Amino acid sequence: xxxxxIRDALATNIGTISGLRTSAEIPDNPNPPQAVVQLQxxxxxxxxxxxxxxYNFLISVIVGRVDERGAQRALDGYASxxxxxxxxxxxxxxxxxxxxxxxxxxxxxxxxxxVLLGDATYLAADFVVTVYAN
Numbered sequence: 001x002x003x004x005x006i007r008d009a010l011a012t013n014i015g016t017i018s019g020l021r022t023s024a025e026i027p028d029n030p031n032p033p034q035a036v037v038q039l040q041x042x043x044x045x046x047x048x049x050x051x052x053x054x055y056n057f058l059i060s061v062i063v064g065r066v067d068e069r070g071a072q073r074a075l076d077g078y079a080s081x082x083x084x085x086x087x088x089x090x091x092x093x094x095x096x097x098x099x100x101x102x103x104x105x106x107x108x109x110x111x112x113x114x115v116l117l118g119d120a121t122y123l124a125a126d127f128v129v130t131v132y133a134n
Contacts, residue, residue: 002100003039006055006131009097010037010104014059014090020078032062032122033074035087052102055131061087063123066114071123079109079125087127101133 004024011024014035021034030036036059043054061078064071077085088106095103108128115124 003042003055005100006097006133007037007039007057009094009100010057010059010091010129010131011035013093013097014087016093017078017085017087017090020061020085030062030117032064034062036060036062051134053133055133057129057131059087059091059127059129060111061125061127062115062117063125066121066123068123075112075123075125091127091129097131097133101131103132105130 007024011022014020015022019033021031023034023036026036026038027034038058038060040056040058042056061075063075063078077083078087080086081088083089091106092104095101097104106127106129109125110128111124111126113124114121
């Protein structure tokens with residue numbers, strides 16, 4: 001399994017959310033609403049003979065300008081554990097990530113708040129994702 005293939009598969013799963021752009025790599029100029037997949041850490045040798053590697057990703061979702069009325073409501077939809085805009089449901093819609101993993105779990109939403117991009121302040125949040133693969 002390659003990290004690039006896992007990252008691409010995560011972006012593909014998130015891409016099922018209508019109206020949310022996705023990026024498997026950190027973009028030069030994000031265009032909200034956009035989800036960006038970032039590798040955070042790798043834990044090797046979780047089973048005998050290198051049988052399990054745990055990959056930890058952050059999916060940063062940049063929703064919209066903080067002062068936009070719908071930004072908080074949009075974030076509420078992404079944060080929900082159910083519904084068409086749920087990041088959790090989208091990521092976990094294919095638990096094998098196209099055959100690149102044994103399992104994937106979204107465990108937390110963190111860092112909820114304002115982020116400065118260029119000269120504008122946006123509402124954003126990070127989703128913590130754990131991928132179990134070979």
